[in-house]
Amino acid sequence: MIFMKLDILAIAAHPDDIELGCSGTLMAQVALGKKAGILDLTRGELGTRGTPEGRIREAENAAKILGIEIRDNAGLADGFFRNDEAHQRAIIPFIRKYQPDIVLANAIDDRHPDHGRGGRLIYESCFYAGLRMIETLDDAGNPQEAWRPKNVFHMIQDRYIKPDFVVDITPFWDKKVAAMLAFESQFFVPKESETDDSEPQSYISSPEFLDFIRARAEEMGHAIGVKYGEGFTTQRQLGVRDLGVFC
Numbered sequence: 001m002i003f004m005k006l007d008i009l010a011i012a013a014h015p016d017d018i019e020l021g022c023s024g025t026l027m028a029q030v031a032l033g034k035k036a037g038i039l040d041l042t043r044g045e046l047g048t049r050g051t052p053e054g055r056i057r058e059a060e061n062a063a064k065i066l067g068i069e070i071r072d073n074a075g076l077a078d079g080f081f082r083n084d085e086a087h088q089r090a091i092i093p094f095i096r097k098y099q100p101d102i103v104l105a106n107a108i109d110d111r112h113p114d115h116g117r118g119g120r121l122i123y124e125s126c127f128y129a130g131l132r133m134i135e136t137l138d139d140a141g142n143p144q145e146a147w148r149p150k151n152v153f154h155m156i157q158d159r160y161i162k163p164d165f166v167v168d169i170t171p172f173w174d175k176k177v178a179a180m181l182a183f184e185s186q187f188f189v190p191k192e193s194e195t196d197d198s199e200p201q202s203y204i205s206s207p208e209f210l211d212f213i214r215a216r217a218e219e220m221g222h223a224i225g226v227k228y229g230e231g232f233t234t235q236r237q238l239g240v241r242d243l244g245v246f247c
Contacts, residue, residue, distance in 0.1 A: 009100035021155035024169025050185025163231030
């Protein structure tokens with residue numbers, strides 16, 4: 001593990017969670033000069049469609065579209081990771097490796113059990129990463145410094161959760177769609193013929209699901225007077241120094 005300081009690290013259970021939930025926000029921050037990266041907890045090996053190897057390639061292609069610094073994978077077991085000591089100890093070294101000021105995480109509760117469990121695992125791992133009595137080593141065997149992100153924000157995924165704040169992603173909507181569609185095995189991508197897609201259909205592979213993602217972004221954007229938005233919740237009270245920063 002080579003150290004790389006990031007401003008923002010987005011961590012989520014599956015490759016494509018970030019693209020669906022907060023990729024517009026990542027690109028907006030990159031455009032402001034922030035260094036951003038993604039940590040996928042699993043390879044999405046339990047997915048109805050595609051293969052773990054294919055999803056890794058798709059994740060790499062999506063990362064190029066997003067313009068992020070790194071995309072890493074923790075290698076946890078899809079569907080069977082838990083929010084417990086063993087899994088927290090697996091995540092802490094990544095948080096200390098990248099030392100993000102802000103972590104974007106899975107929804108705190110959602111339709112897919114991995115999302116809510118992942119959100120809680122990420123939140124607690126960020127806390128424990130700041131305890132110096134928890135010792136971890138980097139890949140070279142050197143002790144890592146304790147590090148706790150300043151904020152952990154949870155994206156809003158399938159289930160509607162009233163956001164604590166919304167980010168304007170209007171200028172980045174088209175690239176968000178491109179990043180989502182980089183996961184060709186998972187989402188609806190028009191084919192030349194019906195026989196081009198022999199994979200079984202899933203909850204997220206229909207054109208209606210992408211319509212839902214657009215509608216959710218429009219709903220969030222409407223709440224703050226813009227075209228498209230991404231909403232987030234926080235487990236701690238936020239404060240501001242400049243009232244002029246609001247939309």
